[in-house]
Amino acid sequence: MDCKKAEEVIFTDYIDGRILDEVLLNEVEVHLASCSHCRDLERELKSLRAGFKGMPRMEPPREVWNRIRSKIEKPQAHMAFPGIILRSIPRLSFRIRPAFVAAAATVAILALLLLSRMAPYSDNLSTALTQEDLVSMVNLGDNGNGSAYNFNTPEENYFL
Amino acid sequence: MLDISREIIKKAASGDMGAFGEIYRTFSSTVYTVAFNITHNRQDAEEVTQDVFVKIFKKLDNFKFESAFSTWLYRITMNAAINTYHSRARRNKGTVNIENVDERIMQKAGASEDSQVIETALTEAGEILNHLSSEHRSCIVLREIEGLDYKEMAEVLNIPLNTVRTRLKRAREALRAYCAERGACHGL
Ligand SMILES: [Zn+2]
Numbered sequence: 080m081d082c083k084k085a086e087e088v089i090f091t092d093y094i095d096g097r098i099l100d101e102v103l104l105n106e107v108e109v110h111l112a113s114c115s116h117c118r119d120l121e122r123e124l125k126s127l128r129a130g131f132k133g134m135p136r137m138e139p140p141r142e143v144w145n146r147i148r149s150k151i152e153k154p155q156a157h158m159a160f161p162g163i164i165l166r167s168i169p170r171l172s173f174r175i176r177p178a179f180v181a182a183a184a185t186v187a188i189l190a191l192l193l194l195s196r197m198a199p200y201s202d203n204l205s206t207a208l209t210q211e212d213l214v215s216m217v218n219l220g221d222n223g224n225g226s227a228y229n230f231n232t233p234e235e236n237y238f239l
Numbered sequence: 240m241l242d243i244s245r246e247i248i249k250k251a252a253s254g255d256m257g258a259f260g261e262i263y264r265t266f267s268s269t270v271y272t273v274a275f276n277i278t279h280n281r282q283d284a285e286e287v288t289q290d291v292f293v294k295i296f297k298k299l300d301n302f303k304f305e306s307a308f309s310t311w312l313y314r315i316t317m318n319a320a321i322n323t324y325h326s327r328a329r330r331n332k333g334t335v336n337i338e339n340v341d342e343r344i345m346q347k348a349g350a351s352e353d354s355q356v357i358e359t360a361l362t363e364a365g366e367i368l369n370h371l372s373s374e375h376r377s378c379i380v381l382r383e384i385e386g387l388d389y390k391e392m393a394e395v396l397n398i399p400l401n402t403v404r405t406r407l408k409r410a411r412e413a414l415r416a417y418c419a420e421r422g423a424c425h426g427l
Pocket residue numbers: 081082083085110114115116117118
């Protein structure tokens with residue numbers, strides 16, 4: 080590896096510890112061991128990087144938050160009514176869905192039980208709807224969390 | 240990179256000010272620090288912080304979780320800070336940036352141990368940053384101060400990974416040239 084190629088890598092991937100290819104890493108290190116020019120570059124770059132590590136984290140003054148609040152709360156006040164309704168729709172549907180589906184599943188199961196007791200008139204129906212159908216009906220309430228009766232999300236806990 | 244739960248973002252998107260306050264508490268220091276390191280002006284950094292949070296509040300509904308929330312926030316912050324920096328530079332063309340000088344004097348006036356640290360950083364690393372082009376500066380800020388990796392930088396700056404590498408190399412060359420010209424960069 081010559082200096083040009085070595086510098087290319089040292090300036091970025093090498094100094095940032097991004098070289099995953101062991102062959103390339105080895106080539107750079109072999110070059111560094113024998114080239115004081117590239118060793119100087121490595122040392123300088125490391126020292127440059129270290130200098131920025133001490134930069135302080137800064138906090139905005141309190142008034143900034145107050146100004147942000149006043150900017151975002153004013154337009155809302157003007158259109159509070161439609162704003163509230165529009166913003167509530169996704170949350171309402173989220174709240175209603177599991178309970179609604181669970182209720183629907185319960186009604187379906189009760190209806191099936193009732194129908195099965197009305198045998199022999201409903202023989203065809205009760206055999207057509209198998210155990211598998213019952214399971215899939217109950218699982219209609221599954222919203223991805225594994226169960227229709229899962230009320231463990233923070234949002235659900237908040238409203239329950 | 241810092242991040243925040245989906246739940247908080249969704250609540251804030253539906254207008255919950257408590258949740259939005261939590262987003263502000265989590266990220267305001269990052270936004271303000273980046274804005275200051277780009278603009279080098281406290282007043283501009285405050286305005287950028289304000290604009291960024293007003294903007295994200297309005298756009299939270301459109302955030303689709305396709306990238307990390309912090310990536311999105313860094314991108315909005317970087318764009319706002321660079322625009323502010325350029326518009327001030329245009330206004331100040333040919334004049335000394337008096338406010339920057341004031342800024343340093345004010346920093347020196349409050350001489351607690353903490354402000355000693357801030358003062359040194361502002362007069363050394365900060366001043367050196369001030370001599371880089373905004374393109375190079377944004378690379379150094381994201382990589383060296385914010386600690387983003389190349390992939391995150393590519394997403395924030397909306398450029399290919401190879402361009403990140405090229406810009407970072409040029410930025411480091413520029414830093415090195417500036418330090419060589421000055422004799423040395425104390426502490427750098
Ligand atoms: Zn060499």
